[in-house]
Amino acid sequence: MRPGSPSDTPIPWQRYLQALLVFLLASLASLSLLYLHQQQRQAETDQALRQQLRQAVQRFEEEVQQAQSGNAELRRLLARGAEQAELEQLAAQLLTRHPPIVSISTTRKLRVNFIYPLQGNEALLGLDYSVNPEQMSGVERAIAQRDTVLVGPIRLVQSLNLGIVNRTPVFADEGNGELLGLVSIALSLQDTLQRAGLLDLPAGVRLALRGVDGQGEHGQIFHGEASLFRQARLLLNIHLPGGQWQLAADWPQQGLTDSRESRLLLACGQLLALVVALLWFHRRRPRSRTVFSSRPLPLRQLLLGALLLTLLPIIAIGGWLAYEHAQRAAEQISRQLADTISERTQDQLQRFFEAPRSVLALNVEQASVDLLDTQQPDALLQRLLLQLRQHPLLTFVSAGLADGQYYAGSRPPMGPDRGLRMLHARPAEQMQMQIHRVDAANRKGSLVSTGAHFDARQRPWFKAARHNGSMAWYEVYAYAIHDQEQAYATLGIGMSAPLHDSQGRFLGVATADIALPQLSGFLAELSEGTQALVFLLENDDQLLATSSTDALYRRQGEQVERLTSQTSDNPLIRAAGQALRDSGDSEGSLHLQIDGQTYHLDWRPYVLAKGPRLTQVVLLPDSQFASAMQALLHNTLYLGLAVLALGLLIALFVSDWVARPLVALNHWAAQLAAGQWQASPPQRSPVREVSDLARSLDQMARQLQQNTEQLEQRVAQRTAELQQANLQLAELSRTDALTGLGNRRHFDEILADEWARAARSGQLLALLMLDVDHFKLYNDHLGHQAGDQCLKTIASVLQSCARRAGDHVARYGGEEFAVIAADCDLARARQLGETILSVLATLGLPHPHSPLGRVSLSIGVAVRAASNQDSAGELIEQADAALYRAKQNGRNRVEPDA
Template identity: 30%
Template sequence: MPTPIHDPHDTLGGPLKRLPLRKAAVIFIAAVCLSLCGLLYLQLEQSREHDLSQAQIASVNLTRAMAQQAEDTFVAADLVVTSLADWIQADGFGVALTPRLQRTFARRVQALQQLHGLFLFDRQGQWVVTSFGELPTRQGVADREYFKFHQQNASLQAHIGPAIRSRQNGEWIIPLSRRVNDRNGQFQGVLMAGIRMEYFDRFFTSFSLDDRALMFLALADGTLLSRRPGAELRIGESLAQGEIFRHYLPNAPSGTAMIRSRVDGELRLYGYQQLDAYPLVVASATPEAVVLRGWYANAVQSSVIVALVVLGVSLFGWVFVLQVRNGERIEADLRAAQERPEVIATHDSLTGLANRRLFERALQVEFARGLRQQSPLSLIMLDIDYFKRFNDSYGHVAGDQCLARVAGVVKGCCQRPSDLVVRYGGEEFAVLLPDTDIEGAVAIAERIRHSVRDANILHSGAPSGQLTVSLGCHAFVPKDGDSIEWLIECADAALYQAKNFGRNRTQVASRERRSSDTHSRG
């Protein structure tokens, strides 16, 4: 490549920096692909949040409907029990009143489909009247939870107990009971309405839900009353350690929560609500996979479309980058082809160094810059000692090889891009050093001299037996009236002084102008 000849401090009119089109294309294509993926991610996240929000609304509505149905069921049964308890408490339940009570019980049960039966027990828990007519012959109910509750509590409020099997016919029922007192306020017995478990089972199955969805009715203490899907073995199970009863109900009587089941490990969206009138809790749970089923399908479809678009953009970008790279390669080849004549015209073919033509152009540029900026300019002239004898001893081929090797050594001693090493002619070289004073020039000259000597090039025609060089240095700050020729003359004169003083040395030119020395060089 040719050495650029321009003032590095002069930016006006300098060549524009080439836009890295290939890198810009890669960055643009990557940005487009990342933007598409980012937009897909944002769209899917928004869609997912929307679906979850809609599912939460649906879950709240479902639990509200469940709560309303449960409350209506128990309110109707409670009204029946309350009216009958007031009547019995006022009139008693002697033998004369038993037939009338039985008929009333039967009519009330027929009027409410959720009722399994109505039952009246005395203070010992023995059967007095039932809606079925005939009294069971088996034991009473003194061992039942609801009977013990009323026996031990004076409250006349309705009590809902854990689900039990009716001793009338073995059907699962939820007992709603009230205490019955005599006219003196003493415990007289218990009136109980059995609410069919089947009634809630039918209500739960009336909703179109996924098979993995859950619904349940439980007491406020977590005791399970009814469940969908039905599991008879789980009736009466305690849910008190579940997330809803431990963490959510204490903070809010209703709401939604995403909870992972400890039984099957599935993540479900729960909606829950505690009834206002009774110590009951209803809840429904839908698997997240079911809630987001439509979202998953849309996500797959959208991802496939975006993946195809990204693939298409990437393929187009790959082809475009290949075209750009091929264009750059062709342009580089053309540039190299255009520069090759310039290299031939400005560089020495044997050593690869700049020739005198390039040296003169560079010297003009640096001289003008030194004059403008008042910066020092140095020149080193060097000559191979006894080179004619070297050619005579080893031949011209070896002489050419020697010149190339010395050229490499000299170039290796000049590290700055602005330094210019020149084959001045024959076995003579020049080194142009911008922004360098005489001390710097001498230091570089000595480095060159020692490096050539240390190369250990045999030279039988030299007194030392090794190839050496002589060097002349001159440095000055250009002023008006100075000339390029004077710089060359001074450095050349210093070179002749070095040769006249015994060779293999560096000589600095005197300050006065000198004319060319015509002594022969050998």
């Protein structure tokens, strides 16, 4: 073979690069087709799940409505004074027709006097709603609305399982007659959700429900995670008697390799791409065999270099993956621990706050049957002390009599001596507070201190009970014991209720009170050993309790200043409070950076029946998991270094073993080149070792491929998240920021779609153009903030009136609005406009510079049969002309198209 011949010409590196480029392009094409296929499958799955959830919600609403019809039937029977046999007959029929019903009850006034079935529900019979705040809140709503309302989910008295209750008040007449009683039908929440199909969803579908007592999106979450409402694929409103719930659903996005079919398609696509690259390379290769003219390398260096180039990326990627896994694991453990602490705290708080209610309910009922004798103060004090001893969570169990006398059993919330005390202020001591120790038999002991003049009638808890007329929580207040030891120099909160005897005579007020330091100590016990900071906030951001030793208030003489999360001395509380205000959600969780340290923040509402709405906050540092994460990272690093050192030793041994016969072969070849034909050939090369090396390299290649595929999956997932974010941004671009309605762009799109739809179906299309009368005067004299609020109110009115599926409301521009009504004739369109004017007039928004003295609208109505020959712009012109005539004819009117 002559030097310089075509066979000596080396293959240029550009050809290898071109072949690689062909492979990458073919792979990209196959991946694109696979992605489109996966997106189509995902869209079909999304549509099917949305339809399934909507149908399940509809079935749930029907279940509740069917039970509500039973309320109406029982209401009629109760109103005409039906006998118990009739009630039992109808109740039996209702239980047969509606299996989720667990009990049907009626009351005389507020006391349960009928329950069906009786077996298993005996705990309800004789229940007095007036001394059960968790039941009374729903009762008061039903009485106020004079109609059926849905209560719950609540813990059912008979089973303590979650249930929902339809409550219907029954009055002597349909007007303002007196309350005869209530009809209540309780349904099992689990069974109702099961029958509706909301618990039989495909794997991976997650649900969350909120809206306790029908409060919708503003209500408390009672099922699922709060984070679902921020990332839900589907939000649905569940319409219920007297309110609504909100459902959030989410399900995972399918990846390119999640299914067997997708993996098979991916493998076929990559194989096809490889075949295309090989064919391209083969068609462009030189005719003769090629050789490399690069400088040869020693085998030992080649093997060592290859081993380093292979192991170092693997170790680096493995370390990075281990770090990511450890970090995610620490965050997950932190979140789970915070959830556990929050749930345990909420459960224990329920038990804690149940103590005042149970003691108070007992004293109110005993007074009502003349078993609480206020004329025997010694016996009364013995009873109060016994109740306090049985409830170690309470600070005071007391009674203030109608003439101002005060009797109490107390557990000092401050100081080293926490033994029980007996307190009384009565005429015999000129109403001066007397504080005595008591022995184990609750007998009066030595005098501890003498306080100032005390009149129970002037205390906040006494006034609250007189004002509420029933059992309720009163606001945080400062104790007025004024003892010499300052054992009561703090704040407290509790429940109070008026006491009446069997004849209805007012005896006084009973209280059960908890000192804030005692509540804080309770939180400290719950969080002990977890490094978590737990605190409670009232609705106005004031601190109620904290597991730390931080102050809850400041004293300046007789003045007490309550601290908020913003004014707390603890920077963690301040940062957590700021995060809650920034979030704006009533419930949720997030990670928070405070002074360079990461914390997991979890907060959820806690509503006291007949009391304040609290926010329970748990702040947990991730640092307690850092040592375990660092140990995992160190172990990964040490293991990687050990693997690298061992690999280098093996490479030296194997390279020497493989190179020895090759050196001998090279020596033999050199001998042959020198003409020494008698040179003996070297021994055969150990093929098994070479094949083992090939298999090792193959295993390392597969390991690299697995790591690469994992990275590709992460890139695909991130791409899907970015696409979802872009969809959300597109939705925001079509929404008016002030009113939440569709903007002009959205209006144009909807009108074009509805016009095309009406043209296809031959239906009428109505357009209402609305303009706020004298709005410039309104803005000039009341200010732009008032003008913005006015526009928001009008937008709410339009949304409440245009509620059909074919109705669309948009802000057309400035003070102009538009309503598109599909399949709507002129009469119905005018009726819609009149309804809007009527609702707005009912609101009576004041407008000092309007002839009417209130805000009004001028409405132009145009109705047109759509066709492909005409355009929607003509409909807008007709509506604009009608609007102009409405303003010319005096405003505050609906003017149809001429």
